[in-house]
Amino acid sequence: MDIKLKPEIRQQALESLQRYFTSEMEESLGNLQANALLDFLVEEIGPSIYNQAIADAQLHLTARVQDLDIDVHAEEFGYWSKQKKRR
Numbered sequence: 001m002d003i004k005l006k007p008e009i010r011q012q013a014l015e016s017l018q019r020y021f022t023s024e025m026e027e028s029l030g031n032l033q034a035n036a037l038l039d040f041l042v043e044e045i046g047p048s049i050y051n052q053a054i055a056d057a058q059l060h061l062t063a064r065v066q067d068l069d070i071d072v073h074a075e076e077f078g079y080w081s082k083q084k085k086r087r
Helices: 007-024 031-044 046-072 079-086
Strands: none
Touching: 007 031, 031 046
């Protein structure tokens, strides 16, 4: 899967990388360098992050589907048991 960042997200990521290098590495990171680093990170590490996010979503949805049976379960053949309670 090819991961594409929306232009505004990509711009924020580039600015964050540049800020990180300035603040933590005490070096400036030019636009060309920041773009190359971001491309590398998205291509190399992005799929691992994406796959983990999908796995987390699957676990969450599986738990919700299991709860669905409890939340919306309808009692079957309950007419006669209701009649006994009414009398």
